[in-house]
Amino acid sequence: MKFIDSEFVKKMCEITNELYKHGWDERNGGNVSLRLTQEEVNRFNDLNDPIRNIPIKFDASALAGQYFLVTGTGRYFKNVHNYPERDTGLVRITDKGNSVDLLWGFSDGGQPTSEFPAHLMTHISRQKIDSDQRIVMHCHPTNLVALSFTHKLDEASVSRLLWKMQAESLVVFPEGMGIIPYMTPGTNEIGQATADKMNEFRIVMWPHHGIFACGDSMDETYGLIETVEKACMIYTAIQSQGGNILQSITDDDLRDLAKSFGVTPNPRFLSTETVNS
Template sequence: MTKFVDSPYVLNMREVTRESYNRYWDERNGGNVSYRLLAEEVESYEDVHEVKASFELGFDASAIAGYYYLVTGTGRYFRNVYSRPTLDLGLVKISADGQSYDIVWGFEDGGKPTSEFPSHLMSHIERLKVNPEQRVVFHCHPTNLIAMSFTQPLDERHLSRILWKMQAESIVVFPQGIGVIPYMTPGTNDIGVKTSEKMAEFQAVLWPHHGLFASGVTLDETYGLVEVIEKAAMIFSQVGAQGGKILQEITDQELQEIAEFFGMTPHAGFLDL
């Protein structure tokens, strides 16, 4: 039997967190990731069968009872995850009644999951309803997207249209657009509830003046979603830096044609057709 630290799940988490840090999306201890794993993917490893610590969740997670989650730690720096995964990552199992979780691997120095863990789990619950294949929730601080939250109306249709129009791939990667919640204090169950409500409709949700919550089937897919959103926001920032005057654009009709070609359905009411 092999150890969990050598699993492809830990390796993938190490790679993605390092890349996100290198892109300046996760300064200091900013950002967190959770990755739902199935029992058959976990329980063959020799070092995941002992409960190291148990903690109350503070909300009802019975919808995901028994699931495992590989998650980054509270107060931990993404730049360190690659070199010390057994300290800065942990594998937890949600209790049978959904009220608590057990740490079964990692956090070897006594750490705990990110303070945003309840927000992650609430979003996981909602995304499971939308697409049971989605297993990842990724929170980071994309620079240009955050900047837009200071200069643009915090309106889902408005922001989605800007991001779609900045590059042809946007409407293919996130045809639902982008959800938006009001500014709220991070780390609370309240922001988790608001985010999960939006996650029922959107695969990515903006936390104004703070960052982005994104979801997907795999770590790579979810990271790619953030990449595309942030690239569109970067182009918008560059347009502003070049004077902000748009002489030509991708039209709404052209956006619809792109979506149809790739078999996507844009968010109802977001295009003027």
């Protein structure tokens, strides 16, 4: 079987197209990486010797030997489903960790996204917490970015706001949302700050820019971002209607919701004490 026909490439094409259609990955914005196991890679008969070696500006030796299907730098998500072998690539982290071997893709001489070091840092953090987590996704959800301009950038405040915008929010991301200060994208500094937050959260806001998220599958990670953005959309709609909230989901409602769905809200953002609120 050829790798281009794999479920991994097909899912990458589907998700990048959905991200583009939502307006979350304009032009060449956004990037996705998917970790594959050795057993999964062994299924394909066109993955043998490396095509070429690509240096990376990060010591990824902690991930030596691991495989990642990743979107390319400067690539438009609207094109990935038509040109997956050009706009994505399957790479293996070398033993030294300062480069990757290209096994498939980037057929026009391309290379992984400029945010690849940030992805790898997050993969390192999340694998220590849950070895099943294999997706890192970055995009620019419109209403979330807008919220970062108008709301206090406090994790507890933002998380509680999003939890109270819809019942699904607490169930989908009970740990809440991490937030880093505004930082220059494409740097190891923003990657490390994000990875540090990923020790506690699966989703991190990059103020005035976008979001970083991780999960077990493409669908789960996409759904996590989708749920956060829907909550932000509801808040935007409330503000456009005058912002006068007459009734809302209370803290006690959130506790009942958590109990019903068997999730544990972040204790720093929602106490376990039942009160009228």
